[in-house]
Amino acid sequence: MPTAPDPTTAPESVPLHRDGLTPPLIAATALPEHVALVMDGNGRWANSRGLARTEGHRIGEATMMDVIAGGVELGIKEMSVYAFSTENWRRSPAEVRFLMGFARTALRAQTDDLNDWGVQVRWVGREPKLWKSVLKEVRRAERITAGNSTMVLNMCLNYGGRAEIADAARAIGQEIAAGRLKPASITEKTIQRYLYSPAMRDVDLFIRTSGEQRTSNFLMWSSAYAELYFTDLPWPEFNRAELWRACVAYASRNRRFGGAIDAVAGKAEDGQ
Ligand code: IPE
Ligand code: IPE
Ligand code: MG
Numbered sequence: 001m002p003t004a005p006d007p008t009t010a011p012e013s014v015p016l017h018r019d020g021l022t023p024p025l026i027a028a029t030a031l032p033e034h035v036a037l038v039m040d041g042n043g044r045w046a047n048s049r050g051l052a053r054t055e056g057h058r059i060g061e062a063t064m065m066d067v068i069a070g071g072v073e074l075g076i077k078e079m080s081v082y083a084f085s086t087e088n089w090r091r092s093p094a095e096v097r098f099l100m101g102f103a104r105t106a107l108r109a110q111t112d113d114l115n116d117w118g119v120q121v122r123w124v125g126r127e128p129k130l131w132k133s134v135l136k137e138v139r140r141a142e143r144i145t146a147g148n149s150t151m152v153l154n155m156c157l158n159y160g161g162r163a164e165i166a167d168a169a170r171a172i173g174q175e176i177a178a179g180r181l182k183p184a185s186i187t188e189k190t191i192q193r194y195l196y197s198p199a200m201r202d203v204d205l206f207i208r209t210s211g212e213q214r215t216s217n218f219l220m221w222s223s224a225y226a227e228l229y230f231t232d233l234p235w236p237e238f239n240r241a242e243l244w245r246a247c248v249a250y251a252s253r254n255r256r257f258g259g260a261i262d263a264v265a266g267k268a269e270d271g272q
Contacts, residue, residue: 013116014069017240023074024244030251032204034078035071035243036219036226039064041210041234054098059236061106065113070240071151072117074247078152078201080124082218086160089129100131103157107137111144118150124196125159126167154197161220168194195221202226205250207243209235227253 016022042056049055064081071079084099091099114121123138138155171194175181181190192198203219206226213230215223229246231238 014072016073017070021241021244023070024248026074026247026251028075031075032227032247032250033076034080034201034203034205034222035076035247036080036082036203036206036223037067038082038206038208038216038218039235039238040208040212040216042236044210045234045236053095054102056234056236057099057102061102061110063236063238065110066240067238067243068114068119068151068153069117070243072119073240074244076151076247078154080154080156080200080203080219080222082156082159082216084125084157084159085217086126086158086163087217100134104131104134104137107134107141107155111141114141114153115145115148118148119145119153120148120151121145121153121155122197123157124154124200125157126163126196127158130158152199154200156218159196159218161215161217164196165191165221167196191221205229205246207231207246209233209238225255225257227255 039060042060043053044056045059046053046056068079068081083103088099089096111121121138121141121144123135123142127135134157138157141155168191172181172186172190176183200222203223203226206215206219206223207229208215209231211230211232215228219226227250229249231242231246233242
């Protein structure tokens, strides 16, 4: 039975949709717990309007906040946003500088609202190369929001899926060399423990905007069984209603995780 979000537990301070749209009714069991977002298409959106790429990033900040608010409204427990990849260092020095400075100021500007909404911010990424001032700002956001439990927001900054797995492998190797871990005892759970955020849930719904149909090294381990959802909208045109649309699509997917049910059309199952 679909249930409406419980207004007694929904944080009061999440700004509602500007046209008064309310979240769709999705049964709690059909709701993705963890939604990953590849916020792509900012530069092309801006360029197609005669603007510099950086203007697209600026608009993208408001989109991100709207989508997070929509996630809180719907009852999503965890969201991961891809803000800067380990491959994004390949961009022009000017764009890299802009993106680093922008990450810092956006975090500073939005932390209070995120905190009011009950969002717990966690940085997910690797330290080398990340600007110290950005790291400081994301650590500050983590400290301020540490006690929140409405939603976890993984801020993926200087994140790469292969880097994450390589870093985990190195840390595990060090444990083995120090005699604290036996190779034979390594399982998938061991790998999970050495990821950037061991507490991260498996991704249920992986969304990418801008029409590109690739994962670009995002959350490779955690998205192993994610449902993929691609939309042609560039990130600045995405919004919470589009997030809800993706969640409705997700709710009708049949996730099998490798299993199978023998259900011949027209015959009842024999229960074996
Ligand atoms: C995504 O938008 C934001 C970041 C990578 C930081 P892009 O900057 O990749 O925009 P497009 O894909 O070139 O349009
Ligand atoms: C992925 O987008 C990274 C982020 C959104 C931060 P990119 O624009 O960097 O990915 P590619 O180059 O299209 O694979
Ligand atoms: Mg892109």
